[in-house]
Structures are given as structure tokens and as C-alpha cells.
Amino acid sequence: MRSDLPKVLQPLAGRPLLAHVVDTARALGADDVCVVYGHGGDRVRDAFPQADLRWALQAEQLGTGHAVMQALPDTPEANQVLVLCGDVPLIRPETLRRLTEACADDSVGVLTVDVPDPSGYGRIVRAADGDVQRIVEQKDASGAELDIAEINSGIIIAPAARLSGWLAGLSADNAQGEYYLTDIIAGAVADGVPVHGVKADTWTEVMGINDKRQLAEAERALQRRRVEEIMTAGATVADPARVDIRGTLTVGRDVFIDVNAVFEGEVVLGDRAHIGPGVVVRDSRIGADSVIHPHTVIEESVIRNGCQIGPFARLRPGAEFADGSKAGNFVEVKKSLIGEGSKVNHLTYIGDTTIGRKVNVGAGTITCNYDGANKHRTVIGDGAFIGSGVNLVAPVEVGAGATIGAGSTISKPAPADKLTLARNKQITLEHWKRPQKKEP
Numbered sequence: 001m002r003s004d005l006p007k008v009l010q011p012l013a014g015r016p017l018l019a020h021v022v023d024t025a026r027a028l029g030a031d032d033v034c035v036v037y038g039h040g041g042d043r044v045r046d047a048f049p050q051a052d053l054r055w056a057l058q059a060e061q062l063g064t065g066h067a068v069m070q071a072l073p074d075t076p077e078a079n080q081v082l083v084l085c086g087d088v089p090l091i092r093p094e095t096l097r098r099l100t101e102a103c104a105d106d107s108v109g110v111l112t113v114d115v116p117d118p119s120g121y122g123r124i125v126r127a128a129d130g131d132v133q134r135i136v137e138q139k140d141a142s143g144a145e146l147d148i149a150e151i152n153s154g155i156i157i158a159p160a161a162r163l164s165g166w167l168a169g170l171s172a173d174n175a176q177g178e179y180y181l182t183d184i185i186a187g188a189v190a191d192g193v194p195v196h197g198v199k200a201d202t203w204t205e206v207m208g209i210n211d212k213r214q215l216a217e218a219e220r221a222l223q224r225r226r227v228e229e230i231m232t233a234g235a236t237v238a239d240p241a242r243v244d245i246r247g248t249l250t251v252g253r254d255v256f257i258d259v260n261a262v263f264e265g266e267v268v269l270g271d272r273a274h275i276g277p278g279v280v281v282r283d284s285r286i287g288a289d290s291v292i293h294p295h296t297v298i299e300e301s302v303i304r305n306g307c308q309i310g311p312f313a314r315l316r317p318g319a320e321f322a323d324g325s326k327a328g329n330f331v332e333v334k335k336s337l338i339g340e341g342s343k344v345n346h347l348t349y350i351g352d353t354t355i356g357r358k359v360n361v362g363a364g365t366i367t368c369n370y371d372g373a374n375k376h377r378t379v380i381g382d383g384a385f386i387g388s389g390v391n392l393v394a395p396v397e398v399g400a401g402a403t404i405g406a407g408s409t410i411s412k413p414a415p416a417d418k419l420t421l422a423r424n425k426q427i428t429l430e431h432w433k434r435p436q437k438k439e440p
Contacts, residue, residue: 001211006044008086010215013222014246014264016047017209020089025082027093028100032079034071035086063178064154065170068163077161080106083181085154087209090222095205096155099198103157107194108185110135111155115203121151122182124197132195135182139175150197152182153206162193230255235269238277252288270305279310287323301333322357336367339382351375352394356382362406364389381416 001007008018018035025033034054037044038061045055056070068083075081080100084091095111103109110132112124120138123145127133135152136145158166166187170179188195200206204221207214226245227237235255237243242259249263252271261275265283269275273286276294284301286292292303293310300317303309308326318335321327325338328345336353344350346363352375353367365386367378378392381400386392391409398404399416407423414420 001215003212006041007209008044009047010209012089012209012215012218013226013244017089018044018048018086021084021086021091022048022053024091024093024096025084028082028096030082032075034075036067036071062172063176064181065167065179065183068181069167069179072160072164072167075160077164079160080157081160081163082157083155085208088154088206089209090205090207090218090225091153091155091200092205095200099155099157102196102198105194106159106162107196108159108188109157109196109198110185111153111200111206112150112197113153113200113203113206114149115151116149118146118149118151123148124150124152126150126197130197132185132197133189134185135180137174137176137180137182150199153200154181154208155206156181156184158184158188162188162191230257247283258294276310284315353378353380353392355380356384356400358382359384359386361386362388362390366391368393 001010003010009016012020022033032054033052034056036056036058039059054074058067058070080103082096082100099109099111110124122135122137123141125133125136125145125148163184166184169187170183172179174180185195207218209215209218223244224240227240227243230249230251231237233251234253235251235257238258243257244262247263247265247267250268252269252273254272255269257275258277260278262280267281267283268285270286270288270290272289274291276292278295279292280297282299284298284303286303287305287307289305290303290307292298296310296313298315301315301319303321304323306324307321309315310327310329312329313327314332315327316332316334319333321338322340324341326343326345327333327338330347331344332349333344334351336350336355338344338355339357339359341357342355342359344361348361348363348365349367350361351367352369354377359380359382365388368391369375369378376394378394379397380386381398381402383401384398385403387404387406387408389407390404392398393409393411396410396413398414401417402414403419404410404414405419405421405423408420409422410420
């Protein structure tokens with residue numbers, strides 16, 4: 001990978017490759033998920049502190065069969081063992097269910113796939129009855145075997161009780177000097193255990209990732225899959241190739257998503273929500289009929305129905321917009337409630353603030369919520385009008401229906417239904433001259 005980051009921690013759709021594989025195992029209802037990791041893989045363990053994972057160290061890299069040997073001693077003998085690959089993240093649970101169901105009688109199963117160019121992969125050699133007879137690696141294959149288009153995906157299922165015996169019989173007498181997991185197939189055949197070959201629908205699903213180019217290919221394949229899911233659910237996507245979903249995106253009916261939108265974490269879009277180009281949404285909910293204008297960033301926020309946000313707005317964690325409220329261009333809101341029908345339209349910072357209903361906040365207004373040590377809250381009552389260029393020095397309260405004159409700095413309560421101003425007297429110096437540069 002030409003990276004300081006271990007391969008299984010490389011990001012795919014915003015999460016490590018291994019996270020996708022672990023999620024798939026959990027989706028199958030596995031009661032024992034064991035991760036085999038190599039020497040120096042403490043970073044991998046640290047990235048997955050979940051208590052329900054079991055870890056097995058493979059101190060020497062002696063092949064796939066050797067890796068499974070490390071996991072098997074603590075595996076219940078009554079289990080079926082499904083071997084997944086940490087660098088094969090796109091495998092679907094439904095594909096693996098077909099494999100497990102085919103081997104419900106404690107037979108052995110191999111997930112295979114047909115490819116146009118099988119170079120570099122183990123070939124599937126089938127018997128006359130269609131069962132798998134053996135898997136031969138590229139370097140050990142004959143000329144006729146090299147012509148086989150069906151390859152091994154690396155995913156195998158076998159009964160734990162029998163698997164331990166077959167692993168004990170493995171030999172490293174091959175071109176690589178490794179213990180191949182695929183050699184257990186010969187052991188199963190010798191013992192008269194059927195070996196079923198179940199084909200995946202596409203090569204993409206079982207593709208391994210060994211470099212950044214393949215990582216990019218997997219990213220686009222996964223994004224296409226996720227975009228197809230939201231389109232099936234009712235979303236219109238301007239260009240499916242230019243949307244990224246790095247988490248879970250739930251959409252209502254007639255949602256529209258424009259180009260270059262990015263969704264991270266858990267995001268919910270209500271019916272008829274409109275997401276403009278270049279929008280980034282992270283762990284947030286956007287209500288029905290709300291419009292997010294271009295190049296807006298939304299994080300850990302709640303936007304209710306019929307809101308207008310942006311363009312170029314930033315909603316930081318804790319921002320909440322009630323029905324019909326607005327935030328315009330270059331507005332930043334953090335840990336604040338914007339009341340129903342209220343507007344914060346231009347070049348404004350709102351932090352640690354509660355704004356009531358039908359409030360108008362003028363351009364260039366700032367809630368001064370931080371005194372250098374602690375955060376303080378601003379409260380603005382229903383129907384208040386905040387003029388342009390106002391500084392509200394928290395803690396402070398503006399009463400319902402109050403008007404704050406433009407250019408004021410307000411540090412004391414402003415009473416309801418009155419005009420409050422706080423300006424220095426304007427003066428003009430008649431004989432003042434602008435400084436001039438000194439001649440050299």
C-alpha cells in the first residue's frame with residue numbers, strides 16, 4: 001500500500017477495510033468473531049476495542065492455513081468456521097448466506113467467481129459431479145489448469161471439528177513455502193466430505209485490495225452500491241458517480257441530491273429534502289422540504305421541516321433549526337436553537353444561543369459567547385429584531401419584540417418591545433490629515 005497505515009486500516013467509505021468485514025460477520029449472526037493479526041499489528045487491535053472480538057496472533061507469516069491454525073484452538077468444535085479476508089471488504093452477507101446454506105450438512109464450501117483474466121489466482125478444479133476437487137495456486141498449476149476461469153475468492157467454510165485435522169495435515173512443500181488453507185480441500189475429498197463451490201455474482205464483490213489503485217476501485221464500487229440503494233428508496237441523484245456515503249444515509253420520498261455531496265456517519269433526509277452541490281452532512285437530520293444550498297457543512301445538527309440553509313453556511317454540533325427557519329451565506333451556528341420562522345441570513349456567528357420565533361438577525365451579528373475561560377448563553381425572545389453589526393456579549397438576554405440598533409454592543413438585558421442602542425457618539429475631525437509615506 002506504500003503507507004504507514006496497516007492495510008486493513010486503510011479507509012473505505014470512511015471506515016477501515018477490516019470494519020466492513022467484521023460488520024459482515026456480525027450480519028451473519030456469528031457467535032464467535034476472531035481476527036488473526038500479524039506481528040506489529042497492535043495498531044489494528046487498538047482500532048477495534050470492541051469486547052465481542054477475539055484476537056489471535058500469527059507471529060510468523062506462514063500462509064493462510066497457518067493463520068487459521070492460530071484461531072482454531074479457541075473455536076468451539078460444534079461451530080462452522082467461515083474464513084473471511086480482511087482485505088476483501090465488499091462481500092455481501094446475502095452471498096455468504098448462500099455459501100453457509102449450501103454447507104448446512106457440515107460439508108465444506110468454497111466461494112468462487114468467474115473472471116476474464118484469472119492470472120495470479122488459485123484455480124477451481126471441479127470433479128465430474130460438479131463438486132470442487134481441489135484448488136491449485138498459480139505457481140503450482142499445470143498448463144491446462146491455468147486456462148480455468150473460475151478462481152478461489154479465499155473465502156472457505158468448514159466444520160471446526162474436521163478442520164483441525166485437515167489443518168494438521170497441511171504441508172509447506174510448495175513454491176511459496178507456505179501452508180495453504182486451500183489444501184484442506186484435498187483432505188476433505190480424501191475423507192469423502194463433499195466440497196461445494198458457490199459462485200459470487202460479480203468479481204467486484206470478492207476483489208482483494210493490495211494497492212491504492214484497487215482501494216480507489218473498491219471505493220467507487222461501494223459508493224455505486226450505496227447510491228443505488230438510496231435511489232431505490234426514492235432519492236433522485238444528479239450524478240451517481242459524484243456522491244459519497246461514508247456511513248448510513250436514510251432518505252424519504254423525492255429527495256434530491258446534487259453533485260459532490262458527502263454524507264458521513266448517520267444521516268437522515270426527510271421527504272423532498274434538497275441537497276445542493278458540494279454539501280457535506282455528518283451525523284445530522286434534515287427535515288421534509290428543507291433546502292441545503294451549495295457548499296454548506298452540517299455536523300451533528302437537526303434541521304426541521306421547510307428550512308433554508310446556506311449557501312456557504314456552517315452548522316457545528318448542537319445546531320437546531322425549527323420549522324421554516326433560515327441560515328444564509330457565511331453564517332456559522334453552534335450549540336444553538338433557531339426558532340420557528342427565524343432568519344440568520346448573512347455573515348453571522350451564533351453560538352450558545354436560544355433564538356425564539358420570527359426573529360430577524362442582521363448581517364454581521366456576533367454572539368460573544370466565550371470570555372477566554374467559559375462559555376455563556378444568549379437568549380433572544382420571540383419577534384426580536386437584531387440590527388446589522390451587533391455584538392451580543394453573553395450572558396445576555398434580548399426581550400421579545402425588542403429592537404437592537406445596528407452597530408450596538410449589548411452587554412446588559414435589552415427590554416421587550418423597545419429600541420436599545422449602544423453606540424459611541426460620532427465625531428468628525430475637521431483638520432485631520434491622512435498619514436503619508438515618507439520620501440526616501
